[in-house]
Structure formats: C-alpha cells, structure tokens
Amino acid sequence: MAPSPAPADPGDTASREVDRAEAVLENATAQARTAALRLEAATRAMPAAQRRVATSRGAVAAAIAAANSAGRRADVARAAYAKVAGDFEVAQDNFTDARERVDQIAQATYMGSSFSRLNVLVDATGPADIMDRLSLVDQLMRTQQQDVDRLIHTRAQARTIQDRAGLAKRDAEAAEAVSLSKLTAAKAAQVAAVNAQQALTQLAATRQVALRAANAERAGVLARYRAALAEENRIRSALRGWSVKAGNDGRYLGGRLLMPVHGWKTSDFGNRYDPYYRVWQLHAGTDIAAPGGTPIHAAAAGHVIRTGWNGGYGNYTCVSHGKLDGVGFQTCYGHQSRILVHVGEYVRRGEVIGRVGTTGASTGNHLHFETRFDGVPKNPLRYLPSCLC
Numbered sequence: 450m451a452p453s454p455a456p457a458d459p460g461d462t463a464s465r466e467v468d469r470a471e472a473v474l475e476n477a478t479a480q481a482r483t484a485a486l487r488l489e490a491a492t493r494a495m496p497a498a499q500r501r502v503a504t505s506r507g508a509v510a511a512a513i514a515a516a517n518s519a520g521r522r523a524d525v526a527r528a529a530y531a532k533v534a535g536d537f538e539v540a541q542d543n544f545t546d547a548r549e550r551v552d553q554i555a556q557a558t559y560m561g562s563s564f565s566r567l568n569v570l571v572d573a574t575g576p577a578d579i580m581d582r583l584s585l586v587d588q589l590m591r592t593q594q595q596d597v598d599r600l601i602h603t604r605a606q607a608r609t610i611q612d613r614a615g616l617a618k619r620d621a622e623a624a625e626a627v628s629l630s631k632l633t634a635a636k637a638a639q640v641a642a643v644n645a646q647q648a649l650t651q652l653a654a655t656r657q658v659a660l661r662a663a664n665a666e667r668a669g670v671l672a673r674y675r676a677a678l679a680e681e682n683r684i685r686s687a688l689r690g691w692s693v694k695a696g697n698d699g700r701y702l703g704g705r706l707l708m709p710v711h712g713w714k715t716s717d718f719g720n721r722y723d724p725y726y727r728v729w730q731l732h733a734g735t736d737i738a739a740p741g742g743t744p745i746h747a748a749a750a751g752h753v754i755r756t757g758w759n760g761g762y763g764n765y766t767c768v769s770h771g772k773l774d775g776v777g778f779q780t781c782y783g784h785q786s787r788i789l790v791h792v793g794e795y796v797r798r799g800e801v802i803g804r805v806g807t808t809g810a811s812t813g814n815h816l817h818f819e820t821r822f823d824g825v826p827k828n829p830l831r832y833l834p835s836c837l838c
Contacts, residue, residue, distance in 0.1 A: 502649050505642035522627070673761075674728050677810070680760045681733060684781075688767060688824030691754050692777030699771040701778045703749035706832045707798055709782065710746065710805060710816045712739030714837055718828040733826035734783070734819035737837075741786055741814040743805040747796045748780045748818075748833075755781070756788050762817065763809025764788050766802060776822045780829075783817035784808050 716736035720729050751770035759765035762783035770778045786806025796802055807814045820829045830837075 499649060501645040502642070505645040671728065673810070674730060677730065677761050680762070681731065684759070684767075685821075685824035687755065688777070688779055688821055691769065692823050701749070701771040701773045703770060703798060705834060706748040706780070706820070706829075707746060708834055708838060709748045709780075709818050710737050710739050710743055711838075712737040712743065712805075712816070714738075715815060718826070718830065731826070733821075734781070734817045735829045735833075736815045736817055738813065738815040739805045741804075741806055743814075743816075744801045745782055745785060745803040745805060745816055747798060747800045747802050750798045751780075751796065753790045753792055753794045753796060753802070754779070756790060756792055759783070759809070761810035763811060764803070764806065765809075766790065767821075768796060768802070773822065777824075779819075779821045779824070781819040781821060783819070784811045784815060786814075 714735060715738045716732060718735050719732060721732050747768055749768075749770045751768040753766065754769045755765065755767035757765065762781075764785035764787070765781065765783045766785065766788055767779050767781040770780065772778065782803060784806055785803040785808065787804040788802075789804070790796060790802045805814050805816050811817075818829050820827050820832050
C-alpha cells in the first residue's frame with residue numbers, strides 16, 4: 450500500500466520564528482547569517498521604535514498643553530485669592546472702625562452718660578422743651594444702635610470674606626500643585642521622547658551596519674547557494690541512476706512512514722526565498738529539531754544506498770524502499786552527528802540508523818528528513834503521521 454497523504458503540521462508557533470529564519474539562511478556563511486539575522490531583528494523593530502517616537506512626541510505636546518492650561522488656572526486662582534484677600538483687608542478695617550465706635554459708646558455709658566441724658570430731661574423748662582429734649586435723646590440712641598448694628602454686620606461680613614479667602618487660597622494652592630505636576634510630567638515626556646529618538650537612531654545605525662555586513666557577504670553566499678543547487682542535482686542524478694541499476698527492486702508495501710525522530714518541526718518542505726540575498730532555493734525536506742545524539746530511525750524497511758559526507762547536508766544517508774507506481778521511493782536523512790549503517794545494508798522499519806547532529810549547513814541540532822521519488826524530492830508531510838509523533 451502506498452504512503453497515505455497527511456496534512457501539514459499546524460503546530461508552528463511564534464516561538465519558532467528564529468528557527469525558521471535560520472533555516473532560510475542555512476546555506477549562507479556564518480557571518481552572513483549573523484548579519485542577516487541582525488538586519489531582520491532591526492528591521493522588525495523599526496516600526497515599533499517609530500511608533501514610540503511618534504507617541505512620545507504626542508505625549509510631550511499633550512503634557513505641555515496640560516501644563517500650560519494648569520498654569521493658567523493657577524494664575525486665575527492666584528488673582529482670585531489676591532482680590533478676596535484685598536476685600537478681607539477692607540472688611541477687617543470696617544470691622545475695626547465699628548468696634549472702636551462701640552467701644553466708645555460702652556465707655557461713655559460706663560462713665561455715666563445715661564445719667565447725663567436723664568439730667569437733660571430733668572432740666573427741661575416745659576413740655577415743648579421736654580419734647581425737643583426727648584427727640585434729641587432718641588436720635589442719640591438710634592445713632593448708638595446703628596453703630597452696634599454696623600459692628601455686627603461688619604463682623605459677619607469680615608468672617609464671610611475670611612472664609613472666601615481661605616477657600617480661594619486652597620484653590621490657588623491646589624492649582625499650583627496641579628500645574629507643578631503637569632510641568633513635571635511634561636519634562637518626563639520630553640526625556641522619554643529624547644530617549645525614544647535616540648533608540649530609533651541607534652536602531653537605524655545598527656540596521657545600516659548589519660546591511661553593510663550582509664552585503665559584504667553577498668558573493669560568498671551566492672557561491673554557496675550555487676553549490677547547494679549543484680549538490681541537489683547530483684543527489685537527484687545519483688538516486689535516479691541507482692533506481693535504474695536496481696531494476697525491479699520490489700514494491701513499497703510499508704504504508705505510512707514511521708516518524709524518524711522524536712522532536713518538533715522547525716521548517717517545511719518547499720521553495721524558500723532569502724530576502725537578504727534575494728535568491729530562491731528548494732528546501733528539499735522537513736526539519737525536525739531534537740537534541741544532539743537523539744536516535745534516528747529508518748522510516749521504512751529498505752536497502753541503504755548512500756552514506757557519508759554530502760556538502761551542505763553534512764552526514765547524509767539515503768535508504769531505498771522499492772518501487773511505488775514504478776518509481777523508486779527513497780528516504781534521506783541529513784545533518785547527522787553519526788551514521789550507523791553502511792551502503793548495501795538492509796535495515797528494518799524503526800531500526801536506529803544514525804544520530805541527530807548539526808553537520809553541514811546547519812544552524813542547530815536537527816534532522817533534515819526527505820522523501821524522494823527517483824531522486825526528486827516530495828513533501829515528507831504527505832507520508833508521515835499527521836501528528837508527527
């Protein structure tokens with residue numbers, strides 16, 4: 450039975466972005482990878498840095514406007530307090546004057562002025578004189594009562610204005626505090642804006658340095674890409690030739706392939722575009738990350754037809770599993786730290802044939818796993834368990 454197609458692994462997560470970025474650059478030089486990854490990081494960070502600059506500048510403008518508004522409110526509050534304080538001084542003077550008048554009345558009363566008024570009436574010479582003298586006494590009494598009423602009124606007025614002055618003073622102090630707070634916030638926003646602009650400038654400089662470094666590696670990287678393409682053509686030719694020589698090598702009867710290693714997928718099969726060096730390259734297999742030394746199992750039974758160093762693939766093994774619809778079916782395993790089989794050996798499904806490593810054009814421990822048909826690579830996820838387990 451032919452291997453059944455399986456859906457691609459949906460488990461890619463944001464935490465593996467670095468793995469994918471490095472996978473694109475596997476055939477670049479170490480210096481080119483470093484420069485390109487720095488360029489990528491700086492380029493990705495630029496929009497956020499630019500937003501921070503714009504946001505901080507907006508915050509500065511808003512903080513300065515708020516500080517100015519608070520300052521104006523403080524000025525108004527101070528002016529209001531000054532006016533009320535002036536009114537209080539006038540009210541206090543009026544109260545003092547009224548109190549002095551009442552003090553004089555009290556003193557005159559104590560000194561016997563009431564008896565003097567009575568003597569005025571006693572000394573009257575007749576009824577008409579008494580009436581005139583009574584009118585005079587009444588007028589004097591009304592004047593004294595007005596002085597007392599004025600004292601009471603001015604005292605109440607002074608207390609009212611004193612309360613207003615106290616409230617105006619508190620308002621002025623509160624407005625001053627708000628103004629100072631807004632001014633402090635404006636200064637802090639200005640510092641943040643300066644820092645954000647400096648960070649953006651530094652980021653832009655870092656990006657330019659990384660870009661120059663990446664460009665300096667261009668010739669070497671393109672040479673390695675051409676070498677990788679030639680290498681892929683040699684593998685196809687060799688495996689196709691082996692299928693022709695093998696003749697009727699039996700039919701593949703294994704069904705779905707066994708998962709060759711326990712790990713997690715970091716890169717898919719397919720054409721990948723290197724945005725730094727602007728070249729396309731076929732990634733002929735699926736990368737499965739696992740710790741160095743992890744056992745690699747034969748995905749199906751078959752004969753080992755290729756082992757050894759293979760350029761960017763590092764330590765590389767291919768196993769032939771017979772014919773599938775008249776076409777030779779092979780699986781290949783790259784970047785191994787150790788190869789545990791030899792050409793011509795028959796291996797059973799699940800047999801350990803090597804160990805995970807990072808040989809060749811590799812940026813970390815993983816298995817590069819391929820499914821080929823007469824040497825032509827096809828997507829391994831069609832033939833592996835859908836759970837990749």
